[in-house]
Amino acid sequence: MTEAPIPVVKVRMPPRESLLPALERVLYSGMIGEGEEVYALEREFAAQFGLPNALAVSSGTGALHLAFVTCGVRPGDDVVTTAMTAEPTNTTILQVGARPVFADVEPDTGNLDPDAVARAITPATRAICVVHYAGYPADVRALREIADYHGIALIEDCAHALGARDAETAIGTVGDAAIFSLQAIKHMTTGDGGILTVRDPDLLDAARRLRWFGLSKGVPRTEVDIQVAGFKYNMNNVTAVIGRQQLLTVDDAIARHIATGRYFDQAFGPLDAVQPARVRKGSSPSYWLYTLLCDDSERIEQALIAAGVTASKLHRPNHLHTVFAPYATPMPGLSAFYARLLHLPCGWWVSDQDRERIVSIVADAVT
Numbered sequence: 001m002t003e004a005p006i007p008v009v010k011v012r013m014p015p016r017e018s019l020l021p022a023l024e025r026v027l028y029s030g031m032i033g034e035g036e037e038v039y040a041l042e043r044e045f046a047a048q049f050g051l052p053n054a055l056a057v058s059s060g061t062g063a064l065h066l067a068f069v070t071c072g073v074r075p076g077d078d079v080v081t082t083a084m085t086a087e088p089t090n091t092t093i094l095q096v097g098a099r100p101v102f103a104d105v106e107p108d109t110g111n112l113d114p115d116a117v118a119r120a121i122t123p124a125t126r127a128i129c130v131v132h133y134a135g136y137p138a139d140v141r142a143l144r145e146i147a148d149y150h151g152i153a154l155i156e157d158c159a160h161a162l163g164a165r166d167a168e169t170a171i172g173t174v175g176d177a178a179i180f181s182l183q184a185i186k187h188m189t190t191g192d193g194g195i196l197t198v199r200d201p202d203l204l205d206a207a208r209r210l211r212w213f214g215l216s217k218g219v220p221r222t223e224v225d226i227q228v229a230g231f232k233y234n235m236n237n238v239t240a241v242i243g244r245q246q247l248l249t250v251d252d253a254i255a256r257h258i259a260t261g262r263y264f265d266q267a268f269g270p271l272d273a274v275q276p277a278r279v280r281k282g283s284s285p286s287y288w289l290y291t292l293l294c295d296d297s298e299r300i301e302q303a304l305i306a307a308g309v310t311a312s313k314l315h316r317p318n319h320l321h322t323v324f325a326p327y328a329t330p331m332p333g334l335s336a337f338y339a340r341l342l343h344l345p346c347g348w349w350v351s352d353q354d355r356e357r358i359v360s361i362v363a364d365a366v367t
């Protein structure tokens with residue numbers, strides 16, 4: 001019997017013995033909508049990942065939409081953003097009626113190049129949206145300076161970067177708002193779900209109302225008054241129970257991503273024909289995916305696949321989609337990055353033996 005290939009992403013569920021009783025309790029509790037389980041998840045998530053606060057929502061996409069609206073992005077505004085990301089980073093900019101302005105990325109990280117961002121800013125720019133692509137922290141402090149200089153917002157899309165750190169601080173604490181995704185294949189999943197965190201505590205209440213039609217929870221429905229129309233982005237107690245169970249084991253899972261990411265950095269570093277994505281000095285990636293750069297990425301991908309290891313580019317640069325084509329600009333950094341990009345599996349499911357084998361397949365393919 002041939003073994004299943006090692007996947008590049010994988011769903012991680014908490015142990016049955018603890019998850020199922022917890023789920024049963026909430027399912028028959030009579031309170032499955034937004035309630036105490038959601039609020040407990042918010043407190044625990046914020047404490048575990050060093051965030052000032054956390055608002056649990058139905059998806060990372062919903063969290064991004066809330067982040068843009070809460071940070072004051074309005075129809076007709078420009079948001080300087082990256083095309084080297086999953087699509088929701090940019091579909092949500094269109095969703096608020098704003099215009100994505102693509103700035104180039106660094107060819108050795110895939111993350112926004114602060115100089116390109118600075119050049120892309122005009123009086124119409126209302127915000128910068130940065131993605132910590134594949135879990136490698138972008139230069140968020142340089143972007144913070146640019147945002148402050150222009151008096152605009154900085155939004156961090158940390159969907160790939162749970163558990164990453166920038167210098168001494170947790171990822172997601174430098175932007176005015178930051179989001180995390182709890183979608184199926186992320187470091188931690190609730191099936192679908194997301195977290196929004198905001199730096200200014202005054203914005204938290206506004207975001208909380210926006211996640212629930214614009215209504216204040218807890219005020220009798222006959223007395224409450226909608227002043228700004230909101231959305232239906234709340235998380236529910238059933239999802240939150242899965243999230244709370246995930247939190248009990250996610251640190252170990254992230255530690256394993258990091259251990260294998262560092263192992264690959266060391267193993268691939270000395271090889272001439274391949275180059276690990278650059279880890280910015282002082283930062284600590286959480287390696288949702290391992291990013292290897294190589295001139296012959298196609299050949300290495302085929303060698304890995306033939307040996308039962310899934311490897312791929314995973315994402316499509318967003319400006320290549322028809323919907324984003326009107327915003328496309330020349331991005332030589334992105335073109336160079338994408339041509340050389342190959343994502344390798346490096347998550348909790350990759351054993352010591354697997355990772356040794358991956359290194360030797362790559363080494364053999366390039367010699």
Ligand SMILES: Cc1ncc(COP(=O)(O)O)c(C=O)c1O
Nearest residue numbers: 059060061086088159181182183
């Ligand atoms: C970079 C990035 N941003 C945002 C999202 C949206 O998250 P979700 O799938 O939870 O809506 C994703 C997830 O696919 C993502 O990869």
